[in-house]
Amino acid sequence: MNTDIPVQASPLADAIATAAQAVLARVTAWRRDFHANPELGNREFRTAGIVAEHLRALGLDEVTTGVAHTGVVGLLKGGLPGPVVALRADMDGLPVAEEVDIPFASKAKAEWNGEQVGVMHACGHDTHTAILMGVAEVLAGLRAQLPGTVKFLFQPAEEMPPEGEDGGAKMMVAEGAMQNPKPDAVFGLHVTSRLPVGVIGYRPGPTMASADSLKITVRGSQTHGAMPWFGVDPIVTSAQVVMGLQTVVSRQVDLTREPAVVTIGTIHGGLRQNIIPDEVVMTGTIRTFDEAMRDDVHERVKYLGETIARGNRANCVVCIDKHYPVTVNDPELTAAMRPSLARSVGENHLVLVPKVTGSEDFSFFQREAPGLFYFVGVVPAGQDVMKAAPNHSPRFFADEGCLIVGVRSLANLAADFLHHPA
Numbered sequence: 001m002n003t004d005i006p007v008q009a010s011p012l013a014d015a016i017a018t019a020a021q022a023v024l025a026r027v028t029a030w031r032r033d034f035h036a037n038p039e040l041g042n043r044e045f046r047t048a049g050i051v052a053e054h055l056r057a058l059g060l061d062e063v064t065t066g067v068a069h070t071g072v073v074g075l076l077k078g079g080l081p082g083p084v085v086a087l088r089a090d091m092d093g094l095p096v097a098e099e100v101d102i103p104f105a106s107k108a109k110a111e112w113n114g115e116q117v118g119v120m121h122a123c124g125h126d127t128h129t130a131i132l133m134g135v136a137e138v139l140a141g142l143r144a145q146l147p148g149t150v151k152f153l154f155q156p157a158e159e160m161p162p163e164g165e166d167g168g169a170k171m172m173v174a175e176g177a178m179q180n181p182k183p184d185a186v187f188g189l190h191v192t193s194r195l196p197v198g199v200i201g202y203r204p205g206p207t208m209a210s211a212d213s214l215k216i217t218v219r220g221s222q223t224h225g226a227m228p229w230f231g232v233d234p235i236v237t238s239a240q241v242v243m244g245l246q247t248v249v250s251r252q253v254d255l256t257r258e259p260a261v262v263t264i265g266t267i268h269g270g271l272r273q274n275i276i277p278d279e280v281v282m283t284g285t286i287r288t289f290d291e292a293m294r295d296d297v298h299e300r301v302k303y304l305g306e307t308i309a310r311g312n313r314a315n316c317v318v319c320i321d322k323h324y325p326v327t328v329n330d331p332e333l334t335a336a337m338r339p340s341l342a343r344s345v346g347e348n349h350l351v352l353v354p355k356v357t358g359s360e361d362f363s364f365f366q367r368e369a370p371g372l373f374y375f376v377g378v379v380p381a382g383q384d385v386m387k388a389a390p391n392h393s394p395r396f397f398a399d400e401g402c403l404i405v406g407v408r409s410l411a412n413l414a415a416d417f418l419h420h421p422a
Contacts, residue, residue: 006339010419012142013343013412019138020407026137027403031130032104038093038119038126040110041157042167044070047091047129051154054133058140060152068171069161074152075181076140082148083421085414086183088169088365089125089132090158096122099394113163123391124191124378124398129154131189131406138411148418151183158361160323169361178368184421185333186371187413188362189406193388194353195377197401200345200409201353202374204334206258208327209287210294211359212320214262216241216282216305218269219315225274235269237312238280241305242267248300258289260297261357287357289326325363330370337372340416344409358391376409378402 010016030050039047048070055063055074062075070091097118098106108119121127136152153172161167172178178186195201218238223231242264249260262284269280286301288294302318309316342350353375362373378398379388389395 007336007416007420008339009343010412010415012145012415015142016138016411016415017408019141020134020404020411023134023137023407024404027130027134027407028400030133031126031400031403034126034129035121036104036106038106038108038121040095040112040119040162041092041159042069042161042165043110044091044156048072048154048156051091051129051133055136055152058136060136060140067175067177068156068167070156071172071177072154073177074136076136076143076150076152078146078148078150078418079144080147082418083184084149084151084181085417086151086153086178086186086365086369087132087135087410087414088153088155088186088188088362089128090155091125091129092157092159093119093125094122094159094392096120096392096394098122100397120394122393122396123159124396125158127191127398127402127406128189131403131410134403134407135410135414138407139414146415146418149181150414150418151181153177153365169364173364173368178365183369185417186365186369187410188365188371188373189376189410190360190373191378191398191402192375193379193390193396194385195351195375196379196385197377197381197399198345198405199349199351199377200341200374200405201351201377202329202334202338202341202372203353203355204329204331206289206326206355207329207373208356208358208360208363209261209289210291210326211324212286212294212298212322214284214286214301215319217317218280218309220276220278222278223276225276228276231276232313233276234278234280234314235276237309237314238267238269238282240312241308241316242282244304244308245301248297248304252300253293253297258293259355259357260289260293261285261287262297262301286320287359289355291326294326324359324361325367327360327363327373328366329372330366333370334372337413337417340412341374341409344412345405372413374409376402376405
C-alpha cells in the first residue's frame, strides 16, 4: 500500500455517521441481550443464530454458518467494483461469575472442561458482536454506493476452545474464511478498560504478544522428608528452575529489541509435609513480540530447566505449546488508516498505546492479509482508568458509549479503504 497520501474520507462519511446513530438503539439492545446470555467458546449457538438471522435479514449475498463450529461469515457485495475488506468480531464469553450490578447481568452457568462454572462477557466480546452487527446494517444500507466487498467474520472461541477441541481464528482460516474472496485488508477492534470511553488507541507493528503455554515436569525420587539424602528432591529442584527462569528475560534476551515475559502460574507437588515426592508439575505462560525471539526464548527455557534438573540428579521435561502468534499491525496500513480512526472520534481522542502483553488470535487473520487491530475505551468519564476493573475480571464494566465509537470506526475503516485502497 502506498502511504505517501493518507487515506481520505469516503464519500459515504456523512451517511455512515447518520446511519450509525440510527442503529445505535438496536446495537445497545443486542449488546445487553448477549451480555445477559453469554456462551463459552465453540458453544456460541444462540449468539451465532441471532447473528446469522440478522445478516440474512439485511439481504447479504452470502451467509455461511458452522464455520469453525459456530462461526458466521457474511459477504456483502457493493454496487460498484472494488477491493475486498474483512471485519472481525469475536463472540465467546469467559468462565467467570459476574459481580457487576446491572439489570442485564449474566446469571448463566455452563460446563467448562468438566466443571460447572459461571459465564460472563468479562472481556467485552458482547460489545464486539453487537458493534459488527450494527456495522453490517450501516454498510448494507449503503451498498449501492459501496465499491468492492465486505466480509464479516463473527468468530467463536477467541478465549481458547475447550480442552481437546480446535477452534477460533486459526480454525476459521483453515476452513477458508479468508478465501473466496481473499480480503485485501482485515480490521478488528477490542474494548479495553485501560482507556476512557470515547477514546481509540492504536499502535503500528507488534501490538499484542504471542501466547504460549508452558508445562515443566520435574521428576526426582521419593523419600522421607527427614532423610532427603536417600532420594532426589523435585521440590527444591523446581524452586531452582523457577528462579532460573527469571534470568531468561532479565539476562538472556535483548530487551532493547522487544519485551518478553516468562511466568509460572501453578506449581503442584507432594501430599504430606514429611514426604519428599517423586514429581512436581509447573505450568505457566510465555509472551513475546517477535517470532524469532519467541523461538529463542522457548529454546532457553527448555535448556535451563533440563540443565538445572540434571545438576540436581533429577529429570526435567519441558513442554511448550504455541497458541497465538504476535499480533502485528501492518505499519503501512496503520499509517494509511490512522485518519479514518481520527475522524471517528476526533484527533484529540486518538492515542498511541504501548504494547499489550495480552494476546489475540486476530493474529491468524493478519497472516492472511494486512491487518489493523485497535482498542476502544470503555471506562466511564471521570473514573480513573488505573482503578477500573480489567478485562477478564468479574467486575469488568463497559460503558455503552463505546458502541457508537465501535460502529463509526469500523464502518469508516471499511468504506475509506474500499474507496481509496491506495
